[in-house]
Amino acid sequence: AWKNGPPVLPADLYKKSQLRFWATFIHQSQLFETMVKVLKSDGEEQEKDINKMLETIKVLEEGVKDIFPDDNNVGYLDFVICSVFSFHVAMEEVLGIKMVDSEKTPLLHSWVTKLNHLALVKETMAPNHKLVEVLKVVRQKALKAASAT
Helix, strand or coil: CCCCCCCCCCCCHHHHHHHHHHHHHHHHCCHHHHHHHHHHCCHHHHHHHHHHHHHHHHHHHHHCCCCCCCCCCCCHHHHHHHHHHCCHHHHHHHHCCCCCCCCCCHHHHHHHHHHHCCHHHHHHCCCHHHHHHHHHHHHHHHHHHHHHC
16 A cells, blocks of 8 residues: 555455456466567568457456446556556557557546546656657667568
8 A cells, every 4th residue: 555545456355356367467468568569570470469469458348347447546457557558559650550449448448548647647658759759669670670580
């Protein structure tokens, strides 16, 4: 728990276990790693990774419907969601694909949007145009290195 703040995990053991389950799911599904692979690849390999990423996001969207935070407290799963998805707009711009879509993944979209509007997140995130620049450089270097092998 934060000193003089709300707890990071709820006191209710069932709710706590649900949050931990979905945080573990995100890590064990290697969602972030798959997102990086999508950024650094092209062709069939990228298509395979995009499908894996979108399927994992779909499972996450369906799974967290019952536990989506409905209060103003930021907790454990919010940290995990923010660390994986806070830069999705820049990724989408660089790759030309939708990862978090208001129509296909409305819950996740609203959740990430809510988190990205928090003062702390705004203060710590680079502006989108800077993220796009960095991601383009990472992508170009990775594709150049792959073509050299």
